[in-house]
Amino acid sequence: MEITQKITGKQPTQADLLAENQALRARLAYLIEQAERNHSIMMRHQAFDLEIVGASSFPELIGTIFRTLPVISDLDALTLTLVDVDDDIRTVMEKLGVNFDDFPDLVFVPDVEGLGFDLQPGQQPKPQLGMFDALKHARQFPQPAVRLQSVGVVPLMRNKRLIGSLNLGSADPTRFSPSLGTDFVEHMASIIAICLENVISNEMLKYMGLTDALTGVFNRRYVDRRLLEEIARARRQAYPVSFMYIDIDHFKRVNDTVGHGGGDEVLREVATRIKAELRLSDALARFGGEEFVVLLIDADLESAAYVAERIRAGIAASMIELSHGVKVSITASVGVSSLSQVPDGGKPEAQAAQLIEQADEALYQAKEGGRNRVIRYAA
Numbered sequence: 522m523e524i525t526q527k528i529t530g531k532q533p534t535q536a537d538l539l540a541e542n543q544a545l546r547a548r549l550a551y552l553i554e555q556a557e558r559n560h561s562i563m564m565r566h567q568a569f570d571l572e573i574v575g576a577s578s579f580p581e582l583i584g585t586i587f588r589t590l591p592v593i594s595d596l597d598a599l600t601l602t603l604v605d606v607d608d609d610i611r612t613v614m615e616k617l618g619v620n621f622d623d624f625p626d627l628v629f630v631p632d633v634e635g636l637g638f639d640l641q642p643g644q645q646p647k648p649q650l651g652m653f654d655a656l657k658h659a660r661q662f663p664q665p666a667v668r669l670q671s672v673g674v675v676p677l678m679r680n681k682r683l684i685g686s687l688n689l690g691s692a693d694p695t696r697f698s699p700s701l702g703t704d705f706v707e708h709m710a711s712i713i714a715i716c717l718e719n720v721i722s723n724e725m726l727k728y729m730g731l732t733d734a735l736t737g738v739f740n741r742r743y744v745d746r747r748l749l750e751e752i753a754r755a756r757r758q759a760y761p762v763s764f765m766y767i768d769i770d771h772f773k774r775v776n777d778t779v780g781h782g783g784g785d786e787v788l789r790e791v792a793t794r795i796k797a798e799l800r801l802s803d804a805l806a807r808f809g810g811e812e813f814v815v816l817l818i819d820a821d822l823e824s825a826a827y828v829a830e831r832i833r834a835g836i837a838a839s840m841i842e843l844s845h846g847v848k849v850s851i852t853a854s855v856g857v858s859s860l861s862q863v864p865d866g867g868k869p870e871a872q873a874a875q876l877i878e879q880a881d882e883a884l885y886q887a888k889e890g891g892r893n894r895v896i897r898y899a900a
């Protein structure tokens with residue numbers, strides 16, 4: 522009101538006051554709307570933060586990020602790049618059953634240079650906001666669904682270590698401009714980085730607890746647990762489950778000839794040869810010593826024995842060359858059993874024990890029968 526008076530030098534009319542009042546009301550309504558929108562964005566981001574903090578596995582976390590963040594942040598593209606030295610993350614996750622085909626927007630690079638930040642010694646990389654450049658951003662956005670115009674590539678840092686980048690894309694050219702403040706995206710990236718590091722560490726621990734350190738295949742704990750799950754599932758869905766006991770013949774002699782280190786190399790090679798004959802759904806484990814077991818899903822005794830024969834032949838097919846050049850000839854005996862041979866009814870624990878016992882019994886017969894052979898359990 523005062524302003525109107527000063528400028529014009531005359532008393533405002535009622536119409537002036539009304540117009541001004543209306544303008545102020547409109548401005549107020551706009552500000553309220555803005556505040557409500559910001560509040561709603563904040564609430565959605567808070568809910569998102571809670572959701573990702575609560576994720577208990579790698580696929581759950583990645584799935585939540587890809588599903589939720591583009592919606593609450595109104596993005597046309599969202600991808601995540603992770604530094605994966607020596608493919609460790611990928612290998613472990615695949616072992617734990619993660620299917621990376623489910624996450625086409627998850628990109629791995631072998632080193633921090635692959636992230637494309639301008640890395641200066643002693644300085645933390647900064648978010649890069651600006652126009653989309655198909656050449657420069659091809660790695661971050663391998664297959665954008667829409668024509669991107671502007672992007673934000675935000676570093677993911679943990680304890681001053683660059684672990685990846687969060688890549689935000691928009692079809693709006695003004696969305697990510699270099700002059701835009703980066704506090705918000707940096708905050709978001711820091712929470713995502715913490716969650717990623719936690720979940721990856723947990724998955725690594727889980728993996729170590731379920732695998733055999735020497736050969737990298739599963740251990741007994743894993744098979745015991747998986748067997749119970751599969752027996753329960755096989756009962757519900759009525760598909761066959763079979764089990765195989767594989768024992769290297771005269772392994773003591775191998776150790777005596779090539780030493781314990783040489784014996785370890787043989788164990789690793791045997792694991793590789795067994796794996797080459799298996800399907801992704803089968804589980805290979807080392808039960809300790811020179812014994813391996815395989816849990817075959819959706820395979821009856823007949824087909825399990827067929828796979829067992831291929832494994833036996835694969836182990837015996839060629840000599841194993843050790844790192845110091847010595848070659849050793851190896852054979853293995855195999856016992857096979859199938860859940861269909863286990864009496865129905867009983868508890869899954871009892872059925873699992875019986876399935877293992879029957880394969881062990883068949884293995885014993887294979888050894889007795891002269892080794893280097895496959896025997897099916899016969900009641």
Ligand SMILES: Nc1nc2c(ncn2[C@@H]2O[C@H](COP(=O)(O)OP(=O)(O)OP(=O)(O)O)[C@@H](O)[C@H]2O)c(=O)[nH]1
Pocket residue numbers: 735768769770771772773774776780781782783784785788809810811888892
């Ligand atoms: N190198 C190596 N040897 C192992 C490991 N665990 C067990 N062994 C050896 O595996 C051998 C198993 O020997 P036995 O159980 O007597 O059986 P075998 O000599 O394979 O004879 P058959 O099974 O009857 O054909 C022993 O010499 C163990 O020391 C391991 O992790 N590394």
